[in-house]
Amino acid sequence: MRFGYWLPVFGGWLRNVEDEGMEATWRYASRLARRSEEIGFDLTLIAELNLNDIKGPEAPSLDAWTTAAALAAVTYRLELMVAVRPTFHPPAVLAKQAANIDHISNGRLALNVVSAWWADEAKQYGVAFDQHDERYARTAEWLTVVDGMWSQPCFSFTGKFYSVREAKLAPKPLRRPRPTIYAGGESEAAKQLIARMCDAYVMHGDPPDRIAAKIADMDRRRTASGRPRLRYGVAAFVICRPTEAEVRRELSRITDVRQSARGYANYQDWIANTQLEQRVSLEDYSVSNRGLRSGLLGSPEQIAERILEFERAGVDLLLLQFSPQLEEMERFAEEVIPLVRGAVPAAL
Numbered sequence: 001m002r003f004g005y006w007l008p009v010f011g012g013w014l015r016n017v018e019d020e021g022m023e024a025t026w027r028y029a030s031r032l033a034r035r036s037e038e039i040g041f042d043l044t045l046i047a048e049l050n051l052n053d054i055k056g057p058e059a060p061s062l063d064a065w066t067t068a069a070a071l072a073a074v075t076y077r078l079e080l081m082v083a084v085r086p087t088f089h090p091p092a093v094l095a096k097q098a099a100n101i102d103h104i105s106n107g108r109l110a111l112n113v114v115s116a117w118w119a120d121e122a123k124q125y126g127v128a129f130d131q132h133d134e135r136y137a138r139t140a141e142w143l144t145v146v147d148g149m150w151s152q153p154c155f156s157f158t159g160k161f162y163s164v165r166e167a168k169l170a171p172k173p174l175r176r177p178r179p180t181i182y183a184g185g186e187s188e189a190a191k192q193l194i195a196r197m198c199d200a201y202v203m204h205g206d207p208p209d210r211i212a213a214k215i216a217d218m219d220r221r222r223t224a225s226g227r228p229r230l231r232y233g234v235a236a237f238v239i240c241r242p243t244e245a246e247v248r249r250e251l252s253r254i255t256d257v258r259q260s261a262r263g264y265a266n267y268q269d270w271i272a273n274t275q276l277e278q279r280v281s282l283e284d285y286s287v288s289n290r291g292l293r294s295g296l297l298g299s300p301e302q303i304a305e306r307i308l309e310f311e312r313a314g315v316d317l318l319l320l321q322f323s324p325q326l327e328e329m330e331r332f333a334e335e336v337i338p339l340v341r342g343a344v345p346a347a348l
Contacts, residue, residue, distance in 0.1 A: 001311050001340060004043035004081070004233070005036065005320045005329065006289075009062040010054040013237065013288050013321045014254050021324040024052070024060045026070065032326050033071050037078040039333035044071075045112060045319055048083035051121045054288060065097065072105035079108050081182060085116040086138050087127045091145035092164050099150065099173045107174035111146075112202065113183045115139045115190070136189040137161075143181070143197045150178050182233065195221035200231035202319065205294035208306070212313035219314075233317035234310060237291030240303055240331055247297050254323065255286050291321050304339035 006013065007029055012020030022028055033044055048064035051057040068082040080101070084094060102109040115135040116122060122129035130138055141159040148155040149169045156165050173179050183194045184202040194201050201218050203211060215232050222230050239254075241247045294310075296303050296318075307318065322328030 001307060001315070002042040002317045003040065003320065003337060004045060004079075004317055005041055005322070005325070006235075007033065007044045007046045007062075007067070008325050009047055009064065009067065010049075010052050011059065011061070012054055012323055012325075013291070014323055015054055015286050015288075016256055017254065017323070018055070022326065024062055026062065026067065029062060029067060030071065030074055032329075033075050033078060035326065036329060037075055039330065040337050041078070041329070041333070043079040043081055043110075043317065043319075045081045046071075046083060048085060048088070048114065049118065049121065050088075050125050051118070053118070057121075065101075068109070069101050069104065072101050072108065075105070075108075077108075079110055079180075080105060081110040081112050081180075083112040083114050085114050086142035087116055087122065087129065087135075088125070091142045091162055092149055092167050092169075095146045095149035096169055098146075098179060099169060099171065102173040102175055102179055103171060109173070109175065110180040110182060113139060113143065113181060113198065115185065132187065133189045136185075136187075136193050140193055140197060143193075147178065147197075180231075191218065191221060194218070194230070196225050196227075198230070200233060200317075202233040202317075203235065204290040205235045205237070205292060206290070207293065207295055208309040208313045208315075211310065211315060215314040231316045232314055233319050234294060234315050235289040235291050235319045235321070236294035236296045237287045237289075237321045237323075238303065238328065238332055238336075239297045240300060240328070240336060242299055244298070251292075251297065255292070288321065289319075296320075300335035300339060303336050304343070307336070307340050308343055 008022045009024060009029065011024035012022055014020060036044065046064045046068050049061065052059040052061040064082050068080050071080055098109060098111065119129050138161045141161045145157050145162050145164055148157060149167060150173055153168065155167050157163065180200055181198045182200040182202050183198045185191065185194065195218060203214060211234055218230055239247055239250050241250060295306055310318065322332065
């Protein structure tokens, strides 16, 4: 199991807690990233939104791509999974920028391709906002161009959304055969695209049995595409405490839903522009990415056993959120990671 985490570019992950003690600043982000690779984390996901999805559109947030470039220069081991939304980045230009960051990081860059859902953000920033399936059609062309730019000495493409002619890109990314392309989504359009064109599938939080069923479905789709097996990641929010009473108190604190909170302003926009497999309550939405449903709540021993259940279900990567991030990551690294990495495989 690899341990990743969401870089708190929005200043936290709780929509009903205004100050989580992790400000949306380069100083905090760089300190966190450098410390995380020292204590055993493998990857950070750098989300991309120009408005703050968690604390409200008026709140500060970090830009994903400039943050990633800076982190590439001050870390040495951490994989940098940077979110990218095709409508905000011309594919040939992004391919060039990504290749450069890959060189700065010595081959540690990965992409998390997101077909954008926030209509009001797109309007504010003056970019196209397609309807759901049209967004995935655009993403398919976008990926074709990015992959062609990375893999071919001279690349041409003409499609509905993008056109490039005899384009050259050098140097190519260091990572071979290419920087890993992660993507998520629960609609039929998303799953078809990912099975055909991506390298890894990342999922919102859910229990291990439900995740196992999703993996089996994607494995079938991937086999039909004739490509190597996908890798799988799952989002989860961690509450690690020694007693059940302490877990319950913390859970109550972070899911005390106040619908007037600034972080809930885009709730209806998100629901309207996504196609989810299950209904998402405001309590789920209070913690981003449905992270509580993964069930990483309890004592270190209980959390470690739950992680091993995910591993047995076929999960390769956990994308974790904590609040406050640095302090709780330290606890997790000290109390949980050794239990997981020292576990005897079930087959033995």
